[in-house]
Amino acid sequence: MARMHFKGQAMFRNLSLISVLLLGWALPAPASAEVRIFACEPEWAALAREIGGDKVTAYSATHEKQDPHHIRARPSLIAKIRRADLVFCSGAGLEIGWLPLLMQRGARAKIRPGTPGYFMAAQHVTVREKPAVVDRSMGDVHPDGNPHIHLDPRNILPIARELVKRLSVIDPDNSAVFTANLKKFDKEWGMTLKQWEEEAHDLKNMPIVVHHRSWSYLIGWLGLREIGSLEAKPGIPPTASHLQALLKKAIAAKTRAILRTPYDQAAPSNWLSERTKIPALVLPYTVPRDAKSGTLKILFDDILVKLRQANVHP
Ligand SMILES: [Zn+2]
Structure with missing residues (x-):
């Protein structure tokens, strides 16, 4: 009896070993379980981190000092998009x-246009300045509006909600996590939005170029x-x-600031600023690419502080 028991245990151990080996083959490797997100701009990588938490990894193709209209399709970016489960861009x-x-x-079939893995944020908000007729004389960018x-913070919530839908299709096991993260983000963003709008009340009608x-x-x-x-x-x-006409208009309107992004050329702003004494103001266009300091809340906090300073001290 005792002997049989011993034999049974040994057999059970062998079976366990075999099943562990078999399961090891059958199950996907847990290390690559996160949804890999290829964001075109840092603001979308930041939003993906807010909603995805530790269930996603988010990489941004551009950084905060780079012009997102024009970058080179480098081989390193092709390598990144090749591994992506979701491509998340302004569109x-x-x-x-x-x-x-x-x-x-580089794109695999699951992130091609028309799939849940291809997410263009602009399709989920109302796009401004959409031209009725498009031709080349209108400039070389933005025929789609x-x-x-992302610079209207009210646009962030519908995009976050759509992101949860996409993530839940790509990774259904973590759908509840994404929904819970959205709920938290939605509540906090709503409160912050109200606070910003109260603080920014005096910016209404501030004339800017x-x-x-x-x-x-x-x-x-x-x-x-x-103003222009x-x-x-x-x-x-x-x-x-065009600059001469703008100069006259800017002075007449008592313009408070000439706004540009960190990637716009400084020369036109400086030219106008020197002749009008209107300060040239560089505002952050997006969040830092770095995951720790790159949050959307910090971006709008920073923009509002800089605008209010310019409005008080022209
Ligand atoms: Zn543009």
């Missing part, structure tokens, strides 16, 4: 100069008054006659 033509090339060279949608129309959504949200754009047409450098 509306912002990345037209480089994303299609990356997709063509203004793609700089912009370099490129990167700020249209921010302007719409805060009710700033856009240094670029007469998007993506095309300003002409001398």
Whole structure:
């Protein structure tokens, strides 16, 4: 009896070993379980981290000092997109100069256009400045309307909700986690939004000049008054006659600031600033690519502080 018991135990141990080996083959490797997100811009990588938590890894193709209209489709980016489970971009033509090339060279079937893995944020908000008729004379970018949608913080929530839908299809096992993270984010963002709007009340009708129309959504949200754009047409450098006319308008309107992103050329802003004494103001366009300091809340906090300073001390 005792002997049989011993034999039974040995047999059980062998069986366990075999089943562990078999299961090891059958189960996916847990190390690669996170959803790999290829974001075109740091703001979407930041949102993906808020909603995905430790169930995702998010990489941004561009950093905060880089012009998202124009980057090179480098081999390292092709390698990144090749491993992606979700591609998450602004869309509306912002990345037209480089994303299609990356997709063509590296995208797997599950992130091709029309699949849940291909997520263009602009399709889920109301796009501004959509031209009725498009031709080449209108400039070289934005025939689908203004793609700089993240700078209206009210746009972030519908995009976050759509992101949860996409993530839940890609990784259904963690759907409850994504939904819980969204609930938390939704509540906090709603409260912060209210606070920002109260603080920014005095910015209403603040006259500003912009370099490129990167700020249209921010302007719409805060009710700033856009006097003009240094670029007469998007993506095309300003002409001398356009600048002269803008100079007169900017002075007459008592413009408080000339806004540009860290990646816009400084020369047109500085030219206007020297002649009008209106301060040239560089505002952050997006969050830092670095995961620790890159949060959307910090971006809007920073923009509002800088705008209010410019409005008080012209
Ligand atoms: Zn643009």
